[in-house]
Amino acid sequence: MRRMNKLGIAVDVSHSGDRTSLDTVRHSGKPVLITHAGARSVWPTRRMKPDEVIRAVAERGGVIGLEAAPHTTLSPGHPRHSLESVMDHFTYCVDLVGIDHVAFGPDTLFGDHVGLHDVFAAQLSIDGAPHERVPYVDGLENPAECFWNIIGWLVTRGYSDTEIAKAIGGNVMRVLEEVWI
Template sequence: MSEPAPTTPYRSSRYTGYTSYSYLEAGTDYETFELAPELDRVPGYDLGLDAEQEERTRRLIQDNIIISLHDHPQVFPNDMSQVREYIRTGREHTGYLGLSRSGMTAVFDNLMDGTACVTSKSGWKFDDIIYDIGMRLSDIANQDYVTIAHNLDDIRRAHEQDQLAIVLCLEAATPIENEVDRLDILYGIGVRQMGIAYSEANTLGSGLKEPGDGGLTVFGRRAVKRMNQLGIAIDVSHSGDRTCLDTFEVSENPVLITHAGARGVWPTPRMKPDEVLRACADGGGVLGLEAAPHTTLSEEHIEHSLESVMDHFTYCVDLMGIDHVAFGPDTLYGDHVTLHDVFATNLGVHQAHVGPEYPKMPYVAGLENPTECFHNIVGWLVKNGYSDEDIIKVTGGNVMRVLEQIWR
């Protein structure tokens, strides 16, 4: 694990060097911070591929639509003690450089809405979410590499034109409170995927850290119906088990688990039990494999790494079928471990990770940031003998297929 992460894009890119908010005067129009590097913040991950495997990996990424079902492609302060101050400015930076080297065609960008503390210490406020989305859209409008995806044609077009498509997402519907029409507002400004609850219960249902799970509420059922009508993809990654099962039952469209793993591999509330994973697949849904620090661990690979995550991958493929598994690495640019520490109360990190003891790692080796994830995921699949057909499915094809049924 000593070689540097790849810094040459696997597909040609239209990226020309734009950095966030550079249409303004730094230090005058907005407060500046020393940001984490987008490339080579940690040592690269050596998969030990031979030349033929390297070339096959390159070809698979170059030729196909590669989708992250869940990530946070923002750049955070190098000093994470400044993160709340940084967020309160309302100007989170997009990692354009890092994304241009990632090989991805599209990324489901989850906007850090649980930490959107522009006006509140607790996050999840509707006004803050609108502020966050509007500011990001303003920045994106000033460059021509990243584009916003509202439908599948936008993703296909991004692939054809050497761009990267961002799908705007919220990890929970908490900001809508008891106002179902807020779903229409969020859809109107571009949101195309939304979670039911994030760890804590809300007006829709229960989060996974609650001591009890009452399932999907009456209002939650209305919200699910509205999301179906609008064509918003529904996510239950952070919902309680009963709420997940209720959502599968109520939704007319397939439901996503955008970033989680298998409780059968690592027994914590953050992982999903076999019953939930099977029900997701039975309804036509897709699971994205999670890789945020100290989530998808395994007994065989207790130090969190690409290998730990792929233990969950092989288990879930056997359980759900290859057509229902994808990747939602849940990475960002900066020190993700310390971010979890800073926002432990907001995000319910400790309650979600209750289970076997594990060593705290400084980062997830091989899946530390959005730039390196799919180079290493595809390389691992190549090295371990998966067919081109199956690799194309789990790195984008399955997501595109399910969105055909969900998006209008």
């Protein structure tokens, strides 16, 4: 970690286990990122991060980017994967660690992301709670073209321009500037 910090390497624990994530945060002298995951308290799969990890990342200045790849950031209130289920993770994480430590990292490919998950399901730890299989996340079918749906959702829920700017890139830029300096 010392060498990575010295070289200005941004460290991402999205696909790391809980213990590795906590050890990484503890040993890093710079903020750590979770670039694409969600809250295990919202959707109980190993692919999501437990509150302990999300808090540890935030306490050291890091950010969690909320994923929107099919069959990941579901929620009991929205079990068919949609913008609403992704935003359930967003509101949970904002309540848990504050707007300064939450962002979006959709992690959706241009192509068959579901096919990729089918091939690597065991390694990705997205199995677990039963859910309806979908070819894409409703409202975020193609995040490169539909990201504005996230912004629209934030606007209609009363988030300020400053809060929206933080969540849609400002928080990640803050971390990267600290890591790269």
